[in-house]
Amino acid sequence: xxxIADSTVRRLSAYLRxxxxxxxxxxxxxxxxxxxxxxxxxxxxxxxxLSFFGSFGKRGLGYSxxxxxxxxxxxxGLGREWRVIIVGAGKIGAALAQYRGFRQxxxxxxxxxxxxxxxxxxxxxxxxxxxxxxxxxDIARERPDIAVLTVPGEEAQVVVDRVVEAGIKxxxxxxxxxxxxxxxxxxxxxxxxxxxxxxSFALTNRE
Amino acid sequence: xxxIADSTVRRLSAYLRxxxxxxxxxxxxxxxxxxxxxxxxxxxxxxxxLSFFGSFGKRGLGYSxxxxxxxxxxxxGLGREWRVIIVGAGKIGAALAQYRGFRQxxxxxxxxxxxxxxxxxxxxxxxxxxxxxxxxxDIARERPDIAVLTVPGEEAQVVVDRVVEAGIKxxxxxxxxxxxxxxxxxxxxxxxxxxxxxxSFALTNRE
Numbered sequence: 164x165x166x167i168a169d170s171t172v173r174r175l176s177a178y179l180r181x182x183x184x185x186x187x188x189x190x191x192x193x194x195x196x197x198x199x200x201x202x203x204x205x206x207x208x209x210x211x212x213l214s215f216f217g218s219f220g221k222r223g224l225g226y227s228x229x230x231x232x233x234x235x236x237x238x239x240g241l242g243r244e245w246r247v248i249i250v251g252a253g254k255i256g257a258a259l260a261q262y263r264g265f266r267q268x269x270x271x272x273x274x275x276x277x278x279x280x281x282x283x284x285x286x287x288x289x290x291x292x293x294x295x296x297x298x299x300x301d302i303a304r305e306r307p308d309i310a311v312l313t314v315p316g317e318e319a320q321v322v323v324d325r326v327v328e329a330g331i332k333x334x335x336x337x338x339x340x341x342x343x344x345x346x347x348x349x350x351x352x353x354x355x356x357x358x359x360x361x362x363s364f365a366l367t368n369r370e
Numbered sequence: 371x372x373x374i375a376d377s378t379v380r381r382l383s384a385y386l387r388x389x390x391x392x393x394x395x396x397x398x399x400x401x402x403x404x405x406x407x408x409x410x411x412x413x414x415x416x417x418x419x420l421s422f423f424g425s426f427g428k429r430g431l432g433y434s435x436x437x438x439x440x441x442x443x444x445x446x447g448l449g450r451e452w453r454v455i456i457v458g459a460g461k462i463g464a465a466l467a468q469y470r471g472f473r474q475x476x477x478x479x480x481x482x483x484x485x486x487x488x489x490x491x492x493x494x495x496x497x498x499x500x501x502x503x504x505x506x507x508d509i510a511r512e513r514p515d516i517a518v519l520t521v522p523g524e525e526a527q528v529v530v531d532r533v534v535e536a537g538i539k540x541x542x543x544x545x546x547x548x549x550x551x552x553x554x555x556x557x558x559x560x561x562x563x564x565x566x567x568x569x570s571f572a573l574t575n576r577e
Contacts, residue, residue, distance in 0.1 A: 173564060175571075176561075180548070181548070238575075239574070240570035240573060245566070245573075257461050257465075258461040266548050267563070268563045297431060351565055351569060353565055356469075356471040356472060356477070357383040358560055359472065360379070361380065362380075362452075362542060364447055364474075364565040366452075366540050367445075369539075
């Protein structure tokens with residue numbers, strides 16, 4: 164398969180959300196124009212995005228809502244449970260631990276890890292907080308798929324090295340740092356300041 | 371100016387971060403190849419991204435690090451203070467309020483708003499929590515530029531309508547909902563489940 168851009172994957176996630184809204188309202192078909200309108204893009208872009216993964220829909224008839232939704236779930240790897248650990252039991256960790264959207268999508272948070280002995284052994288929104296010293300042993304035993312990093316920037320690379328060495332292949336990083344990992348490890352960084360910069364750009368470059 | 375894609379703006383933010391790292395280490399010039407390598411993209415993409423905003427750099431000599439950094443800051447609208455309010459003083463609000471990266475980039479958080487009277491009047495990481503009932507009066511008086519929404523999904527549209535009516539032109543939304551606003555209002559949505567879906571996609575579609 165061709166290398167798919169991050170922006171394409173984001174749009175697929177967005178399309179899936181609109182399709183699920185449509186499904187709930189009982190709609191059976193949707194046109195690429197409607198999907199495009201909901202996603203703030205063009206119908207040509209919708210067709211191009213979906214064409215990466217084979218042919219969907221019939222010209223003039225649009226897409227079958229339940230069929231396209233189920234195909235997108237499969238493309239996005241949502242047909243199974245993904246096991247997640249959170250490294251860093253601070254405020255962002257707590258916000259993520261309570262986030263209901265994860266479980267709805269099949270992401271199960273196994274545990275959070277911290278070095279603070281006042282936190283270890285306690286719970287974070289119902290998720291156990293464990294000692295960072297046990298990270299590697301736990302990963303070897305429980306085989307989580309994804310590590311979410313909410314540690315300070317200066318500690319992030321060390322944690323990446325540890326989880327990668329222990330076998331983790333996907334990392335969601337909240338530290339405002341550029342991280343390095345082998346090519347077979349997927350890293351996504353969520354940088355809140357960069358999100359705000361997108362808005363300052365929009366405010367500055369208004370028509 | 372042409373309409374610039376969100377993904378381009380994200381890359382500009384990323385380039386600026388690498389340039390600032392380079393600046394700190396005393397480097398004076400950088401090639402598009404180096405910028406591309408740091409950003410996980412191609413040098414052709416770097417040149418294309420920068421070409422939207424005029425001509426930068428000299429063929430064979432690369433870009434001047436301090437000059438390009440300062441031009442990117444200007445393009446991104448970072449030469450000034452942006453005034454931010456947080457609507458919803460829950461866990462995500464608290465995580466954002468303590469985030470040092472905002473102030474470093476010129477984003478000043480004025481206040482957080484909530485409907486919970488146990489929270490109103492208290493502080494959120496040093497930021498005052500105010501009554502949602504005062505939202506419109508406060509916006510009229512203090513003229514914040516950006517509203518960050520961390521309210522539950524089912525309340526998000528109502529809050530969007532209120533802040534837009536009060537004059538806000540830029541919204542960073544954490545509610546997992548599609549929001550509607552007039553065309554002159556910039557909305558960015560951060561959806562944690564969508565970030566994880568990018569990783570489940572990567573894990574599912576491995577070579």
